[in-house]
Amino acid sequence: MLLNIFPQKSFGVSVGLFILLLIAPAIIPKFYTYILAVIFVTALLAMSLNLVVGHGGLFQFHHGVFYGVGAYVGGLILAKTSLPWWVAFIAGPIAAAVTGFLIGLFCIRLNRLYFGMLQISLGSLLWVIAFRWYDLTGGDDGIHGIPIPEFISSSKSSYYLVLIILCICLILLYLILKSPFGSALQAIRDNPERCAAVGINVRRHQLAAIVIATFFAGVAGILFVVVEGSIFPELLFWVLSLEIFIMCLLGGWFTFAGPILGAAVIVSLRTFVGTYTEYWTLILGVILILLIFFLPEGLMGYNFLAKFRSWSKRAAASSVD
Amino acid sequence: MLYVRELKKFFGDFKAVNGANLKVEKGQLVAVIGPNGAGKTTLFNLICGQLQPDRGEILFNGEDIGRLPPYEICRKGIARSFQIANIFPRLSVFRNVQVSVLSQQKLSNRLFQPAARLAVESTNRILESVGLLDKKLDVAGSLSHGDKRILEIAIALGNEPDLLILDEPTAGMSPEETSTTMKLIQRLAQEQGLTILFCEHDMEVVFGTAQSIMVMQQGQTIIQDLPEEVRQNREVQQAYLGGE
Numbered sequence: 117m118l119l120n121i122f123p124q125k126s127f128g129v130s131v132g133l134f135i136l137l138l139i140a141p142a143i144i145p146k147f148y149t150y151i152l153a154v155i156f157v158t159a160l161l162a163m164s165l166n167l168v169v170g171h172g173g174l175f176q177f178h179h180g181v182f183y184g185v186g187a188y189v190g191g192l193i194l195a196k197t198s199l200p201w202w203v204a205f206i207a208g209p210i211a212a213a214v215t216g217f218l219i220g221l222f223c224i225r226l227n228r229l230y231f232g233m234l235q236i237s238l239g240s241l242l243w244v245i246a247f248r249w250y251d252l253t254g255g256d257d258g259i260h261g262i263p264i265p266e267f268i269s270s271s272k273s274s275y276y277l278v279l280i281i282l283c284i285c286l287i288l289l290y291l292i293l294k295s296p297f298g299s300a301l302q303a304i305r306d307n308p309e310r311c312a313a314v315g316i317n318v319r320r321h322q323l324a325a326i327v328i329a330t331f332f333a334g335v336a337g338i339l340f341v342v343v344e345g346s347i348f349p350e351l352l353f354w355v356l357s358l359e360i361f362i363m364c365l366l367g368g369w370f371t372f373a374g375p376i377l378g379a380a381v382i383v384s385l386r387t388f389v390g391t392y393t394e395y396w397t398l399i400l401g402v403i404l405i406l407l408i409f410f411l412p413e414g415l416m417g418y419n420f421l422a423k424f425r426s427w428s429k430r431a432a433a434s435s436v437d
Numbered sequence: 438m439l440y441v442r443e444l445k446k447f448f449g450d451f452k453a454v455n456g457a458n459l460k461v462e463k464g465q466l467v468a469v470i471g472p473n474g475a476g477k478t479t480l481f482n483l484i485c486g487q488l489q490p491d492r493g494e495i496l497f498n499g500e501d502i503g504r505l506p507p508y509e510i511c512r513k514g515i516a517r518s519f520q521i522a523n524i525f526p527r528l529s530v531f532r533n534v535q536v537s538v539l540s541q542q543k544l545s546n547r548l549f550q551p552a553a554r555l556a557v558e559s560t561n562r563i564l565e566s567v568g569l570l571d572k573k574l575d576v577a578g579s580l581s582h583g584d585k586r587i588l589e590i591a592i593a594l595g596n597e598p599d600l601l602i603l604d605e606p607t608a609g610m611s612p613e614e615t616s617t618t619m620k621l622i623q624r625l626a627q628e629q630g631l632t633i634l635f636c637e638h639d640m641e642v643v644f645g646t647a648q649s650i651m652v653m654q655q656g657q658t659i660i661q662d663l664p665e666e667v668r669q670n671r672e673v674q675q676a677y678l679g680g681e
Contacts, residue, residue, distance in 0.1 A: 291549045299528075299552045300545045303536040306525035313485060313519075314537035314596055315511035316545055324546075370527070 126373075137279055141272045150343070153275045155383045156282045157339045162363040162375035163289055164332035169361065170369030171293060172325045173305030177232035178239035179360055181219070182330035184352030186212035186337025188246060188253065191262050191347040201265040205338055212334025213327050215242070220326040224319050236354055243352040258348025262341055274342050281339060285332055290372060292328065301325050362400070366407060368414025377415055438463045438632060439484070439515075439600060444493035446476075446483055453479040455656035457493075461600065461634050461649075466626050468643045469636040471653035477636040478520055480653070481604050485517045486510040497600070511540075516598035520605045522585035524592065526578030530569055533577050533588055535560045537595030560595070566628075567591045567621060583614040587621070594625070601625075603635035607642065615639065619646055644668065 141149045165179040190208030193199055223235045246253045253259070268277045292298050300321055304311045308318050341347060350356060359382060367378030382400065389396040411418045441459040445452070454476040461467045469477050482488040484495055486507035495503040502510050516537075525533050538556040539545050547555075564570040567587050572580065577588060586606060593601055606622060607615040619642055626633050637643045643650060644664050651661035652673050659672050667673055 288549075291551070294551050294553065295549055296539045296544045296547045296552045296555060299532060299539065300536055303525045303528060303532075306527050307523060309487070309507075310519070310523045310525065310592070311536070312507040313487075313511055313517055313523075314592060315508050315540040316536075317506075317508050321545070 134283065138276075141275050146271055149275050150271050151383070151387055153271070153278045153343045154387075155380050156278045157336050157343055158360070158363070158383050159376040159379040160282050160285055160339065161333055161336040162360050162367070162379045163286065164329045164336065165360050166364045166369055166375045167289060167292070167301075167329045167332070168322075168325050169364050170371075170374070171298065171305060172301050172322060172329075173308075174322060174326070175229060175232035176235065176326070176329070177361065178235045178354055178357045179329070179333060180354065180357035181239035181242050181352050182212040182216050182333035183337045183340070183356070183360075184246065184347075184349075185215045185242065186334025187340050187347050187351050188337075189334075190338035191259060191341045192252070194264070194341065195259050195262045204341075208338035208341075209331050209334030212337060213331035216330025216333075217323070217327050220323050220330075224323050224326070236357075239352065239357070240354065243349060243354075246352050247349040253347075253349070256349055258346055260346040262345050262347070264342055264345055268342055277342060278339050281335065285335060289332065293372065297321075297324070362404065364414075366404070366414055368416030368418070370413055371416040374414050374416040381415075438498060439634070440494075440496040441480070441484065442494050442496070444480070444483060444495065445491050446479055446488060447491055452656050454483065454490075456658065457653065457656065458658040458661065459634075459651050460661060461632060463599075463632055464626075464630060465632055465648050466623070466646060467634045467649045467651065468647035469634070469651045469653060470638075470640070470643055471636075474655075475653040476656040477653060478604055479656075481517065481602055481634075481636065484510075485515060485602060511596055511598075514596075514599035515602060516593040516596040516600075517602040518586075518589040518593050518604060518606060520608055522582065522589055524577045524585055524588055526576070528577055529573065530575050530577050530580070530588060531560060531564065531573040534563055534591050534595045537592050538563070541596045563591050563594050566625070567594070583610050583618075586610065587618065590621075590625075599632060601631050601633045603633065605636055605638065607637065607639065615642065622646070 137152070140152065161179070161183050165176060168174045168176045186208040189211040190204040193204035193207055194201065219235060219238045222238065223231045226234055247256055249255070264274070268274050300311065300316055304316065304318055304321060312318050337351070340351070363378030363382050364375045365378070366381060367376065368374030385396055385400055389399055407414070439459065439461040441457055444454055444457040446454040457476065457480050459469070459480070469480065471477055479488065483490050486502070486505055486509070490503050493503070494501055497513060497515065500513070502513060525536065528536070535552070535556055538560050539552065542556055544555055561570065561573070564573050567590060569584065569587060569591060572584065577585070580588060590603065590606065603622070607618050610618060622633060622635070623646055625631050647664060649661060650664055650667045652659045652667060660667060660670050662670070
């Protein structure tokens with residue numbers, strides 16, 4: 117019943133990929149298991165951002181804040197209270213969604229770029245709190261060695277936790293995108309004025325989308341704590357927000373799975389090129405320039421097959437002449 | 438059904454609408470005419486909430502709707518099309534119409550139900566009635582100009598409006614397209630008992646279809662009457678029809 121709303125072709129590919137990822141930790145070295153887990157967390161973060169950027173048309177410039185709030189709230193509960201571990205897992209995402217609602221409430225009154233600019237300023241306030249409040253947050257050092265419950269503390273078990281939660285979240289995001297809510301959201305992206313004229317309360321709808329997206333960012337935040345065992349203010353810094361924005365653009369912001377690809381590319385670049393040179397962002401810059409010129413809709417937004425067919429057809433036609 | 442009384446809207450010193458009066462009865466096909474810049478589109482934007490009036494009142498079914506936001510006016514039963522094709526270019530034709538049908542059926546906030554299975558029948562019926570059913574899977578942005586304008590009307594029909602407002606439905610159309618579109622509008626008015634308010638440049642079109650005509654000049658209403666009366670009116674002849 118539920119299954120037949122997923123596109124059949126990509127469904128087969130996704131199941132195959134999922135099985136491959138399930139057996140991966142048994143084969144690949146521990147370091148790569150860790151990198152994959154980092155990619156999953158980042159992919160979830162980018163996917164949550166893309167709900168409002170690619171499908172909602174909002175310039176959510178400071179999405180990292182909600183990731184950071186989720187990580188900090190979850191991490192502080194684990195590190196500084198004796199509450200059971202699952203409280204942290206619930207409180208992190210909810211705190212992120214509440215923050216998303218409060219910040220969104222102000223930003224949503226503004227349009228386009230002004231929306232993003234106000235979000236950066238309000239988000240930076242939260243960064244300052246994390247950066248300066250030494251007693252609570254550990255300031256610029258952050259908090260390290262956060263006690264993670266035993267059953268998910270090894271690199272393999274945290275890998276599986278992250279993978280499973282990522283899959284659940286992706287299914288939920290897909291359902292939301294295909295629901296009437298998602299349909300109206302995409303319509304608002306295309307034409308807000310017309311949407312208001314067909315009876316949709318545009319601002320309320322966008323705010324609801326922000327709350328949903330920030331909730332998933334909070335989920336990514338608490339997963340980050342599980343994988344890394346630490347929190348630090350860079351999680352809320354605008355540079356990270358920019359990075360996830362680029363992941364969406366790079367992977368294809370009008371596609372569903374594009375941001376996952378974008379996250380994989382950027383995390384790999386940072387990890388593998390980053391070990392050779394600290395100027396790995398230079399390579400990212402070159403990739404971005406090429407992207408803007410040749411693939412403005414991102415890697416997945418480009419229909420390679422269709423282009424190849426039309427190209428080969430043209431080639432065939434001209435050879436007949 | 439719709440009464441507009443002494444409506445005014447100024448943009449700085451420019452009096453875009455300066456005393457417009459309009460009356461639309463249920464089941465009527467009413468046209469607004471006037472030279473370029475007479476304030477026809479501004480009047481429609483005021484009625485539908487895209488703009489807020491400075492003075493005057495707009496009564497719809499006895500209720501003042503002059504200060505309401507567009508989405509609430511739409512929920513009261515007024516749907517509109519725009520002068521420039523105002524569609525959702527990245528969505529398919531089907532989903533363009535479905536968005537407004539879902540909104541009408543108050544389903545837009547459902548989160549975990551596949552939209553592909555909702556409101557399919559009503560959406561298809563609307564597409565069939567305007568003749569776009571065979572193009573329903575096309576991306577709306579790729580349609581021809583004429584089809585975009587028709588789609589525009591179809592989106593408005595998705596709201597099952599009591600009053601349908603069409604802002605120059607045939608703007609930029611070829612003569613053939615114009616006549617098909619006007620026939621479509623007349624058929625919709627008859628079959629579905631729709632009340633329609635529209636503005637138009639083409640005089641033949643207006644006098645051939647409308648049951649009541651309101652003439653605007655420089656933001657003011659000169660007259661609203663039956664087509665024959667309007668044709669006879671001296672002021673209108675001088676102002677608009679060139680006079681004799």
